[in-house]
Amino acid sequence: MIQGKVLRVNLTTGEIGEEILPEAILRRYYGGSALASYFLLNELLPGTDPLGEDNVLVVTCSVLSGLPVPGASRYTIAAKSPLTGGFGESEAGGFFAPELAKAGFIAAVIKGRASKPVYLWVKDGVAEIRDAAHLTGKMTGEAEELIRQELGDSRVIVAQTGPGGEKLVKYACVLNNLKHANGRTGMGAVFGSKNLRAIAVRGTQKIEAADEKAIKELTKWFSDNWRDNVANDRLNKYGTAHNLSSLQATGTLPTFNFRQGVFDGAENLRGETMSATILEKNEGCYACPVRCKRVAKDETYKVDSRYGGPEYETIGGFGSLCGIDDLRVVAKAHELCNKYGIDTISASVAVSFAMECFDTGIIDLETTGGLDLSFGNTESVLKLVEMIGERQGIGHILGDGVVAAARQFGKGSEKFAIHVKGQEFAAHEPRGKTGVALGFALSPTGADHLEMAHDIGFADYTRALENIGVLGIHEPVDTMDLTYKKLRLFFNLQLTNSFNNCAGLCNLVTAPAFTFTFEKLVEIVTAATGWRTSMWEFMKVGERANVMARIFNVREGFTPADDTLPDRFFQPLEHGPLTGVAIDREKFHQLIRDYYRLSGWDEEGVPTRAKLGELDLEWLAPR
Amino acid sequence: MMTFINENQTYFQNTNYLGLPDKNTTFSFTAGTTIRQLLEQYDICYKKQGVAFVVEGHLVQSTYLLRDGDAVTVIPIIAGG
Numbered sequence: 232m233i234q235g236k237v238l239r240v241n242l243t244t245g246e247i248g249e250e251i252l253p254e255a256i257l258r259r260y261y262g263g264s265a266l267a268s269y270f271l272l273n274e275l276l277p278g279t280d281p282l283g284e285d286n287v288l289v290v291t292c293s294v295l296s297g298l299p300v301p302g303a304s305r306y307t308i309a310a311k312s313p314l315t316g317g318f319g320e321s322e323a324g325g326f327f328a329p330e331l332a333k334a335g336f337i338a339a340v341i342k343g344r345a346s347k348p349v350y351l352w353v354k355d356g357v358a359e360i361r362d363a364a365h366l367t368g369k370m371t372g373e374a375e376e377l378i379r380q381e382l383g384d385s386r387v388i389v390a391q392t393g394p395g396g397e398k399l400v401k402y403a404c405v406l407n408n409l410k411h412a413n414g415r416t417g418m419g420a421v422f423g424s425k426n427l428r429a430i431a432v433r434g435t436q437k438i439e440a441a442d443e444k445a446i447k448e449l450t451k452w453f454s455d456n457w458r459d460n461v462a463n464d465r466l467n468k469y470g471t472a473h474n475l476s477s478l479q480a481t482g483t484l485p486t487f488n489f490r491q492g493v494f495d496g497a498e499n500l501r502g503e504t505m506s507a508t509i510l511e512k513n514e515g516c517y518a519c520p521v522r523c524k525r526v527a528k529d530e531t532y533k534v535d536s537r538y539g540g541p542e543y544e545t546i547g548g549f550g551s552l553c554g555i556d557d558l559r560v561v562a563k564a565h566e567l568c569n570k571y572g573i574d575t576i577s578a579s580v581a582v583s584f585a586m587e588c589f590d591t592g593i594i595d596l597e598t599t600g601g602l603d604l605s606f607g608n609t610e611s612v613l614k615l616v617e618m619i620g621e622r623q624g625i626g627h628i629l630g631d632g633v634v635a636a637a638r639q640f641g642k643g644s645e646k647f648a649i650h651v652k653g654q655e656f657a658a659h660e661p662r663g664k665t666g667v668a669l670g671f672a673l674s675p676t677g678a679d680h681l682e683m684a685h686d687i688g689f690a691d692y693t694r695a696l697e698n699i700g701v702l703g704i705h706e707p708v709d710t711m712d713l714t715y716k717k718l719r720l721f722f723n724l725q726l727t728n729s730f731n732n733c734a735g736l737c738n739l740v741t742a743p744a745f746t747f748t749f750e751k752l753v754e755i756v757t758a759a760t761g762w763r764t765s766m767w768e769f770m771k772v773g774e775r776a777n778v779m780a781r782i783f784n785v786r787e788g789f790t791p792a793d794d795t796l797p798d799r800f801f802q803p804l805e806h807g808p809l810t811g812v813a814i815d816r817e818k819f820h821q822l823i824r825d826y827y828r829l830s831g832w833d834e835e836g837v838p839t840r841a842k843l844g845e846l847d848l849e850w851l852a853p854r
Numbered sequence: 855m856m857t858f859i860n861e862n863q864t865y866f867q868n869t870n871y872l873g874l875p876d877k878n879t880t881f882s883f884t885a886g887t888t889i890r891q892l893l894e895q896y897d898i899c900y901k902k903q904g905v906a907f908v909v910e911g912h913l914v915q916s917t918y919l920l921r922d923g924d925a926v927t928v929i930p931i932i933a934g935g
Contacts, residue, residue: 460904462930474930476868476929476930477906477930478932480908480927480929481929482911687906690906690913690915691906691907691915692901693901694901807911808908808910808912
């Protein structure tokens, strides 16, 4: 198992140091989200300006990092979010975490602000702050090349923000290898605010598992079995893009800024269509044979395949949400976002927000600088993404997020701002899946579609339902259910996804829906760490992470009023199979109040002293 | 002797997701057959295929009782992405 060494960097003073976390801390937090909160709750004062010098930027791997286990390639970047003013956290896969682990560190805590642009270079236990003025304004592709050339090693892994982060777009992101994004909550803007362009890392140390033989056997087991898991096989063939047809068929494909759940052009956006047209090849993350990532190329729109290809969220976001039915345009929008280092999800919702404002006459050609923002205008979408990245004209306004943009546009435009807590929605229509609806409302990072594995997997006697039998859930729950049944499902599945975010695990290789069952995960962690562990411990780690994030937000002044959905979703849909369907406002908010109680939180949604004590978080209890 | 042919038909879309060769398939069935039972007759284990079923735009379980003329869309179960 990786040692608990933490790299400490102060960009103001240039000081670099390290500390070793005792195993007890690693055992309590595992890494990722929970470990990030451990640092933030200890070292970041509430009320800090997220784009100021005093924000604390944390990069956390996990106790699995560096081991060649499929799906264990992920890591977390966290800080106070410039987008929401609350808990900022985003995970990514790719190749950064294994490299940082092999370079000797489980985490990095970065404070202060450099007086001029810099990047951090970490190689085999040694860290250095290097000048990055020559990278300023360069797109991520060029910057990565320059860094690798300068360091004389093409195998250096670079996690960076782009010009979007330098310009403090509030949803700027961090990408490793140009295409694996810590997408959400504006972590790229935090990089930019610290004058930190990138973290480059190279590690050659081998991470020893407690039981090397068992790790090899588990890796081989995955290799031998993943194709038999149809969901994993489909990801290999079509990527997450294949989600789109399911969403269209169930009326849950967000269209025209969440006005509708069905889109006439959906056929052209399907995963199978991508495979037949713009797909150059597929690729994957460290040690994972599923290779679900797409690589897209197109001559007409000059899509550079270095930047990979769109996941479902990008296809929904820049496709149906904006009324675009051309995958080549979606791929180009994706490429631009990755070049500039901005989150495709928030960016696409900012664009569709502007489109609805244009459609309803709230903004006009004067406000847009002559850009016709009718839904479906492909040229305008691509131009607007560039303008957001450059913070030009209306792009400057939209770069602050839909909440801020609505404040600027006025005239009632806030009803078109589809966000929770300031973060824009991902491309899933909550009126068709109440578990996802709860996730959007309750996620500490604002609207997030990955709080739990989606409802559809548990609406019938499926493999996914079978897999959560070990958690004591055996009966299907209707996708539209708003009773204790959905609450129970949500609470438990929120914990397993949260655990994944702590253990650096990918949701797309693990239970409920994918190849590694929960039983296998216990074997993996035991083999990696030598700990005698169980799903119970894992669920508690996940819960610990959620409670810590909640405490972070409570400290920043968030209240139960923030655990809700935009008004739009309490109004009925008017098209497609879900015509007439809305979320029942009363029942939904009652379920949220029940969620607090079930979670061991008080009526104000604050974790109680008893719950904190149970989770070994007594140090967070008010004195 | 009179023979009654009690044959109903159902049209499945996206049967490739069930591992069948064709994108669309028409099945015959006798009244009282559920989706699960129908597929079992063709040696298809729906659970293994990771799919859900949509009839008239609504998700139905595999225990759904088929009616003559039903159009069933097979969709892959998704988890978010």
